Amino acid sequence: MTTETPMAWPRYDHPDDLAAIEATPLAARGLPGTSYDLLRRAAAQWPERTALTVLPDAASWRTPRNRTHADLLADVHRAANALHRLGVRRHDSVALLSPNCDELITALLAAQLAGIVTPVNPALARDHVAELVRRAGARVIITASPELDPEAFATGAELARQGLVDHVLVLSPTTGGTTTLPSVPNATVAHLADAAADCPHDRFLGEPPTSGDLAAFFHTGGTTGAPKLAAHTHANEISDAWMIAANSVLDDDSVVFAALPLFHVNALVVTLLAPLFRGQRVVWAGPLGYRDGVLYAEFWRIVEHYRIAAMSAVPTVYAVLAACPVDGRDIGSMRCAMVGASALPDGVRTTFETATGIPLLEGYGLTEATCASVRGFLDVRRPGSVGQRLPYQNIRIVDADTGAERPAGQAGTILISGPTVFPGYVQGPAADGHLISAQGKVTDGWLDTGDLGYLDGDGFLHLTGRAKDLIIRGGHNIDPRTIEDALLSHPAVTGAQAVGQPDERAGEVPVAYVTLADGTVGEDDLRAWAAAHVSEAAAAPKAVRVLDALPVTAVGKPYKLALRADAARRVLSDVLGDIDHVQGISADADSGSVTVTVTLGALAPAAARGEVERRVGNFAVACRVVAPHRGDD
Structure with missing residues (x-):
C-alpha cells in the first residue's frame, strides 16, 4: 500500500x-x-x-x-x-x-x-x-x-x-x-x-x-x-x-x-x-x-x-x-x-x-x-x-x-x-x-x-424481470414466503401466494392471493391477520384477494407471473379509470414478464393517449397503448 x-x-x-x-x-x-x-x-x-x-x-x-x-x-x-x-x-x-x-x-x-x-x-x-x-x-x-x-x-x-x-x-x-x-x-x-x-x-x-x-x-x-x-x-x-x-x-x-x-x-x-x-x-x-x-x-x-x-x-x-x-x-x-x-x-x-x-x-x-x-x-x-x-x-x-x-x-x-x-x-x-x-x-x-435481462449490441444491460420472487418495496427486499406463511397460519386459508404490485411511490408493494376452505372470512380480515403475523411492517400486504384457485404451470408449480399481471392490471385500472376514452385494460405474462395493454376508443384524442402515458409513466411496468385503426405503441 x-x-x-x-x-x-x-x-x-x-x-x-x-x-x-x-x-x-x-x-x-x-x-x-x-x-x-x-x-x-x-x-x-x-x-x-x-x-x-x-x-x-x-x-x-x-x-x-x-x-x-x-x-x-x-x-x-x-x-x-x-x-x-x-x-x-x-x-x-x-x-x-x-x-x-x-x-x-x-x-x-x-x-x-x-x-x-x-x-x-x-x-x-x-x-x-x-x-x-x-x-x-x-x-x-x-x-x-x-x-x-x-x-x-x-x-x-x-x-x-x-x-x-x-x-x-x-x-x-x-x-x-x-x-x-x-x-x-x-x-x-x-x-x-x-x-x-x-x-x-x-x-x-x-x-x-x-x-x-x-x-x-x-x-x-x-x-x-x-x-x-x-x-x-x-x-x-x-x-x-x-x-x-x-x-x-x-x-x-x-x-x-x-x-x-x-x-x-x-x-x-x-x-x-x-x-x-x-x-x-x-x-x-x-x-x-x-x-x-x-x-x-x-x-x-x-x-x-x-x-x-x-x-x-x-x-x-x-x-x-x-x-x-x-x-x-x-x-x-x-x-x-x-x-x-x-x-x-x-x-x-x-x-x-x-x-x-x-x-x-x-x-x-x-x-x-x-x-x-x-x-x-x-x-x-x-x-x-x-x-x-x-x-x-x-x-x-x-x-x-x-x-x-x-x-x-x-x-x-x-x-x-x-x-x-x-x-x-x-x-x-x-x-x-x-x-x-x-x-x-x-x-x-x-x-x-436470479434476475432476467439482455445485453444490447454495445454491452448495455437491460433488465426484463426477476426469476426470483423477492418483492422490492422502496429498495427494501421482502421475502414473499413470510407473507404466505402468515396467511397460511389462518385456519380458513388453504393456499397463499404473495407478489409485488406496481406502486407509484414505493416501486412495488406486497399483495397476496389466497384460496379458502370456506367463505366465512373476508379480505379485510385476512389483510389484518397478515399484518399481525408478518415479521416486519413493510411486509404487511396492501391487499389480500380471494381466488377460487391459485394459478399453476403445466407441471403444477405456482405461477406467480399471472398474479403479478393481475396486480398490475388492477392498479392501473384504478389509476386510469376516470379517463373517458379508455375502453379496456388487460395484462399478460406470456413473454416471461408482465405487459399491460391499455385500449383506447377509435376516436380517442391525442390528449387522452398522452394522459394515459403520463400516468402509467409513474409506474415501473411495461405498457402498450392501443387505439383501433391508429396502430400500436
Whole structure:
C-alpha cells in the first residue's frame, strides 16, 4: 500500500473508457488490501480534511458533528482495541443493531478491523435478529442506546438474557449525552465510548486483517425463515468501492450525501468506502434517513449549504424530492443523483430531472456481488438500460434451462463474475471460523443473480424481470414466503401466494392471493391477520384477494407471473379509470414478464393517449397503448 502519493485515477466517463481501464490489471493498481488499509491511507493523505459530517436529525442540519480522516482513524483504533479486549479476534463476528448515528460508522469500521461485522436491520422481528446473530456466531452486539432506538436496545438486552451474546455495547445519539444503562443478566453492558476511552488511539493491538479475510456478513432476502447472510471479504469490498470511486463525474473535493441505513451494502460501499478512496466529505443524514419527513422539507437547503455533489437513493426518494420546491436555492453543485435497488419508472426520471435539472444515474447490483456491478453515464443515455458493466466485472446472459449463452438482444438469466462475487452464504459458526456455502449460486466463478435481462449490441444491460420472487418495496427486499406463511397460519386459508404490485411511490408493494376452505372470512380480515403475523411492517400486504384457485404451470408449480399481471392490471385500472376514452385494460405474462395493454376508443384524442402515458409513466411496468385503426405503441 502506498500512502505518499495520491492514487492515479483513470479517465472514466464514457463507455469507451472501459477497455483502457482494463488494460491495466486490477492487481497492478496497488489498491489497499482492506478497509483498515483504506482508512489509514485516507488519514495519511488528508489528515485534516473533513471525512464525516453527521446530522443529528434533519431539523438540526446546521449543527452537525464533524470528524477529520485522522479523527476517524483514531476513533476506530480505540473502538477496535475495546473489541479486542473483549476477546474479538479475526474470525469472530460483531453484530450491529442501530439506526445510523455518528458512532455507528466508527463501530462498523472497528468491527471489520477487530473481526467481522454483521449489521442487522433493527426493524426485523426479534426472532429473526436472534437467528442472524446466532448464525454469525456473534458474542458481542453493538446496539443503539435507549434514547436513540429503545426497541433496538431492548432486542440486544433480550439476546443477552437468552445467553446468545456476552457483551452489549451501546451507541449514543449523534447529539451526544449518555444515560445510565440498565444491567442485563448474563452480559456486560457499557457505552462503546466508555469501553474505548482508555484504549490506544494510534495503533491496533490485535492482528489486522488481510485482503482475503472475511470483512462483513450482510443479510439479504432468503427463501424461508430469517434472511440469508452473505459473506464479503475485504477484497470484495475494496475492489467494488474502487470501481465506484473511479469515475470522472466527481473529484476529490466533491461532497457526497448519505442517508441509506448502514445495514445496507450501498451505504457501506457507495457512501463510506468509495469516498475514502478520494478523501471526499460525506454528509450523513440522521437516524431516520430518507424516512424522516422533515428531510424533504429541508433537503435543498442542505444541498445548497454543504455543496452536495452526489447522492444515492431508491426511486421512491426521487419521486418525493421531485415534488419538493427548490425555491431558488443554489443546487448547482449537484452533479448527479445515483439510483438503484429497484426499477426506475420513466415518469419518476422525467419529473425529477425536469424539476431539479439534476440527472439520475442508474445502476444495478446485488448483495451477493458486494454492491454494484453496472452503472450508467451522464453523457451517454441508453433508454431502458441500467448501464454498462463496471471494470473487471463480467456479465453473461444464459438460457435458464440449458445454460447456453444468449446472443445480444435476447433475454435470459444474468450471470456475473469478477472480484466482487461473494464467497457464499453463512451457514453458522465453526471451530475455525464459519461454514460458508454458495448453495448453487456460484458455478465456476459465475454468480447466478436470479434476475432476467439482455445485453444490447454495445454491452448495455437491460433488465426484463426477476426469476426470483423477492418483492422490492422502496429498495427494501421482502421475502414473499413470510407473507404466505402468515396467511397460511389462518385456519380458513388453504393456499397463499404473495407478489409485488406496481406502486407509484414505493416501486412495488406486497399483495397476496389466497384460496379458502370456506367463505366465512373476508379480505379485510385476512389483510389484518397478515399484518399481525408478518415479521416486519413493510411486509404487511396492501391487499389480500380471494381466488377460487391459485394459478399453476403445466407441471403444477405456482405461477406467480399471472398474479403479478393481475396486480398490475388492477392498479392501473384504478389509476386510469376516470379517463373517458379508455375502453379496456388487460395484462399478460406470456413473454416471461408482465405487459399491460391499455385500449383506447377509435376516436380517442391525442390528449387522452398522452394522459394515459403520463400516468402509467409513474409506474415501473411495461405498457402498450392501443387505439383501433391508429396502430400500436
